[in-house]
Amino acid sequence: MINKIDILxxxxxxxxxxxxxxxxxxxxIELGFTVGGLDLTQGELGTRGSAELRLVESNNxxxxxxxxxxxxxxxxxxxxxxxxxxxxLEIVKKIRQYQPTIVLCNAIEDRHPDHSRSASLVxxxxxxxxxxxxxxxxxxxxxxxxxxxxxxxxxxxxxxKPDFVIDISGCLDAKISAVKAYKSxxxxxxxxxxxxxxxxxxxxxxxxxxxxxxxxxVGVDYAEGFTSDKVIGLDRLDxxx
Numbered sequence: 001m002i003n004k005i006d007i008l009x010x011x012x013x014x015x016x017x018x019x020x021x022x023x024x025x026x027x028x029i030e031l032g033f034t035v036g037g038l039d040l041t042q043g044e045l046g047t048r049g050s051a052e053l054r055l056v057e058s059n060n061x062x063x064x065x066x067x068x069x070x071x072x073x074x075x076x077x078x079x080x081x082x083x084x085x086x087x088x089l090e091i092v093k094k095i096r097q098y099q100p101t102i103v104l105c106n107a108i109e110d111r112h113p114d115h116s117r118s119a120s121l122v123x124x125x126x127x128x129x130x131x132x133x134x135x136x137x138x139x140x141x142x143x144x145x146x147x148x149x150x151x152x153x154x155x156x157x158x159x160x161k162p163d164f165v166i167d168i169s170g171c172l173d174a175k176i177s178a179v180k181a182y183k184s185x186x187x188x189x190x191x192x193x194x195x196x197x198x199x200x201x202x203x204x205x206x207x208x209x210x211x212x213x214x215x216x217x218v219g220v221d222y223a224e225g226f227t228s229d230k231v232i233g234l235d236r237l238d239x240x241x
Contacts, residue, residue: 005034026175038071082121132144167220
């Protein structure tokens, strides 16, 4: 069964796509693109909250962003590796099922080791999904090969230099609302859970600051940055900001 979409946003943990590319997601949905979400793990090793609570929060965030769907593959948090054949094939199935033109996924290098490993895992799976001799099926239906045109990596904790940025001016409030849907993870002055590197008000402020700083570089209010697995091609120069 094929349910073709334009963009598939993938994160190894629930809240990754919100922090990395929620503004880009919201903007493209407003432009008429179909966007789906895929979380690889339930974030069960997180210091705060629980897997069950993260699921509720991700559903709430998905509604804020306007995702067509969001699924969780239930991989083992903390132990996602780029060369895990089982994980590769599960992602291949999803790529072939939804046939996205563009895949957005974790940062190529970051503080959390799952992020970079997931980046490599997804990139590999997107390539393998285009090989006809790799056979997969969903619900007994054989899938055809499919390879996205672009695999793009959003920026997370580390200030990676982007290959390009997307203007998200007008979408920042929706991005911050989607991030704050994860009440268990981020700043809550009434929480009695342990403090973490992302639970302070300063961290939320840094999300806004990064968007502002990336926007400043290209002359807009706010932007999100991405790196690409391959050279980005433009069909005309006047699409540049």
